[in-house]
Amino acid sequence: MTVLAYGVAGWLLLVGVFGVVRSRDLVHxxxxxxxxxxxxxxxxxxVGYQRGAGPPLAGSFAGPLVDPVVQALTLTDVVVxxxxxxxxxxxxxxxxxxxxxxxxxxxxxxxx
Amino acid sequence: xxxxxAAALVVVAAGGTAVVLTGxxxxxxxTLSGYGLLLTVLxxxxxxxxVGLAQLAVGTVVVPLMVMLTVRANARAARKRRR
Amino acid sequence: MSRRLRLWLFAVGAAGxxxxxxxxxxxxxEFGGVVxxxxxxVLDAAAAHRTPNxxxxxxxDQRAIDTFGEETxxxxxxxxxxxxxxxxxxxxxxRPPRTMEAVRAVAYLVLPVTLLLGLAxxxxxALTPGGGFQGGIVLGTAVHLVYLVGGRAAxxxxxxxxxxxxxxxxxxAAFAATGxxxxxxxxxxxxxxxxxxxxxxVLSAGTVPLLSxxxxxxxxxxxxxxxxxxxxxxxxxxxxxx
Numbered sequence: 163m164t165v166l167a168y169g170v171a172g173w174l175l176l177v178g179v180f181g182v183v184r185s186r187d188l189v190h191x192x193x194x195x196x197x198x199x200x201x202x203x204x205x206x207x208x209v210g211y212q213r214g215a216g217p218p219l220a221g222s223f224a225g226p227l228v229d230p231v232v233q234a235l236t237l238t239d240v241v242v243x244x245x246x247x248x249x250x251x252x253x254x255x256x257x258x259x260x261x262x263x264x265x266x267x268x269x270x271x272x273x274x
Numbered sequence: 275x276x277x278x279x280a281a282a283l284v285v286v287a288a289g290g291t292a293v294v295l296t297g298x299x300x301x302x303x304x305t306l307s308g309y310g311l312l313l314t315v316l317x318x319x320x321x322x323x324x325v326g327l328a329q330l331a332v333g334t335v336v337v338p339l340m341v342m343l344t345v346r347a348n349a350r351a352a353r354k355r356r357r
Numbered sequence: 358m359s360r361r362l363r364l365w366l367f368a369v370g371a372a373g374x375x376x377x378x379x380x381x382x383x384x385x386x387e388f389g390g391v392v393x394x395x396x397x398x399v400l401d402a403a404a405a406h407r408t409p410n411x412x413x414x415x416x417x418d419q420r421a422i423d424t425f426g427e428e429t430x431x432x433x434x435x436x437x438x439x440x441x442x443x444x445x446x447x448x449x450x451x452r453p454p455r456t457m458e459a460v461r462a463v464a465y466l467v468l469p470v471t472l473l474l475g476l477a478x479x480x481x482x483a484l485t486p487g488g489g490f491q492g493g494i495v496l497g498t499a500v501h502l503v504y505l506v507g508g509r510a511a512x513x514x515x516x517x518x519x520x521x522x523x524x525x526x527x528x529x530a531a532f533a534a535t536g537x538x539x540x541x542x543x544x545x546x547x548x549x550x551x552x553x554x555x556x557x558x559v560l561s562a563g564t565v566p567l568l569s570x571x572x573x574x575x576x577x578x579x580x581x582x583x584x585x586x587x588x589x590x591x592x593x594x595x596x597x598x599x
Contacts, residue, residue, distance in 0.1 A: 165379075166280060167388040170287045172378040176371050181294035183367040184360070189299035189344055193306055196337065197290045200313060203329070204286065207320050213276070213389040217321040218411040219486070220404060221556075227400065227411070228321045229393040234415035236325045238427050241490055241576075244332045245434035248583050251344040252441035255590060258348040259444075262355030267360070279389075323486035324412040327478070331494035336580060343591025350593070 167208040174201030188254040188264040192247055199243045206236040282316040289313075303341040310334035406549055407556035408565055413488045417568040421547040424568070425532055428575055432529050435579040439522075442586030464505040471499035475577070482569035483562040489572025496573065497580025501588075509592055521581040528575025535567050 178198025185191035210232035216223025218230035258264050289309040296302045310333025317326035386392040403414035416424050475495035482488030504512045536547035544550045547564075554561035 163276065163280065164385065164388040165382060166283055168382040168385060169379075170283045172375065172382070173287050174290045175378075176375060177291050177294050180367060180371065183363055187299050189341060189348065190302060193299060193302045193341060194294050196306070197293050197309070200290060200309075200333075203313065203325070204283075204316070207317060207322050207325060208388055209385075210322070210393065211279075211320045211389050212391060212393065215321060217323050217486070218400075219323075220400065220409045220411060222409070226391075227396070229396045229399075230403075230411035230415055231395045231399055233322045233325050233412050234420060236322065237328055237412065237416060237490060238423070240325065240328045240332055241427060242430060244337055245431050245579075247337055248340055248438045248587075249434045249441075251340055252438040252586070255344060255347050255351060256441055258351040259355060262352045264348050264352065276389075324410070324488070324491070327487050327491040328494070331491055331498065335498055336494060336584070339584065340587050343587040346592070347587070347590035351590075 167211075168205060171201045171205035171208060174198065174204060186265050186267065188257060188266060189251065191266065192250045192254065195250070196243055196247050199239070202239055203236050206232045206239065278319055282312075282319045286312050286316050298345075299341060300345045303338040303345070306341065307334045307338040310338070406562055406565070407553040408483045408562040409556055410483055410485060410488070412486075413482045413565055413569065414562070416488065417482070417565045417572075418549050418563070421536070421549075421564075421568060424572070425536060425547060428529055428532055428572060431575065431579055432525060435525060435582055439582055439586050442590055461506050464502045468499060468502045471495060471502065475499055479570055479573035480559060480566065482573075483565040484557060484559070489569040490576055492569075493573040493576025494580055496577040497584070500581055501584060504588070509588065512588070516581060516585070518582060518585045521578040521585070524574055524578030525582060528571050528573070528578060531571035531574065532568060535564055535571065539564065 175198050178194050178196075178201065181194025181197065182191045185194060210229030212226060212228050215226040215228045218227050218233060220227070254264055257269070261269055263269065286309075289305075289312040293302060293305045293309045296305045310329060313333060314326045314330045317323075317329060399415060399419065400411060402419055403409075403411040406414060406418055408414035408418060475492045478487035478492030478495060479489055480492075482492070500516055501512065503515050539548040539550045540546045542548075542550050547568075549563040549565070551563040551567075553563050556562075560566065
């Protein structure tokens with residue numbers, strides 16, 4: 163189970179980067195990057211999980227609670243991912259305007 | 275419970291792979307939205323309601339919408355540039 | 358670099374990462390186990406400040422300075438994206454999309470409910486799951502239900518973007534001002550100096566609800582400014598196309 167949980171996080175990272183490498187469109191690459199980043203959400207939340215424990219809301223559950231520290235970190239992670247995605251998508255529009263394409267393979271060489 | 279956690283993990287891995295293997299970015303906006311929902315379910319199963327709410331709002335609505343609009347804007351800008 | 362070479366390079370790198378990652382995983386504490394070194398300290402600190410939602414206690418109290426950094430990052434990214442999304446041809450606002458009457462009716466009904474839900478999520482950040490981020494995103498997205506009802510023209514009327522640009526700044530400034538006010542009392546930047554009240558009441562947990570509200574204003578405004586930019590670029594020229 164340990165290998166499965168953390169393995170899924172690693173898998174998402176690698177499959178996302180794989181998508182970026184073989185991407186034929188910058189928007190596609192940005193989406194694949196966000197999949198790669200979602201691996202870090204799974205890793206963080208998995209680190210904080212405890213079998214049979216309740217959500218990190220004091221008084222809502224008789225028994226231990228899961229680790230809230232990593233969940234707070236994940237929350238930051240989600241927001242950062244969304245803002246970075248927005249910024250990269252806006253950048254891809256500038257590239258489409260200047261070069262008439264968003265296929266990274268057509269964006270070779272320096273253009274004035 | 276363990277079975278549920280394992281199932282949610284496997285489904286998320288499959289969902290992420292599906293998003294990456296989706297061909298065009300316009301279709302990807304749809305699979306990305308579905309993947310956001312799968313992640314939300316995983317966070318709920320792992321007792322992380324705060325993260326689940328954030329993922330539900332960001333991952334299933336805002337980001338896919340921005341992707342879809344960017345695809346349209348890019349296509350138009352590229353057409354105009356080539357003309 | 359050819360695509361084939363690039364994929365080979367990726368395969369080598371990915372294999373290396375996979376091996377190192379697996380080696381690390383095998384030495385990690387068991388998934389679902391009881392090893393959580395920081396948990397007890399964080400739960401005690403949240404209880405001392407009467408914040409039932411411990412994740413909010415971490416984000417808006419114990420780690421508030423990190424959240425301030427994150428807010429600054431959000432502000433910078435929104436400003437950057439808004440700057441990049443300027444320009445292009447200002448096509449006239451397209452006519453309302455051909456929306457089914459049923460969709461428009463549902464949008465009318467759902468809009469107030471969604472706005473209330475977003476507000477409740479922001480206000481109860483210290484008590485229940487949610488807070489400024491989640492509620493702010495719901496609020497910022499809810500405004501766009503108007504688009505379903507009346508298209509971009511209606512949206513432009515009810516959503517003056519300049520107001521939200523100001524809201525973005527006000528939210529960030531409110532967060533910083535709360536922190537500076539705490540520093541002025543001698544307790545330190547972003548220290549939780551207000552009375553903690555009774556756990557479970559809306560005005561408990563000291564500065565947590567204030568910071569949550571500041572983040573809510575900033576995130577809601579940021580979402581509106583971002584979506585306004587993307588909508589302007591993504592729906593321009595609909596008349597010619599449609």
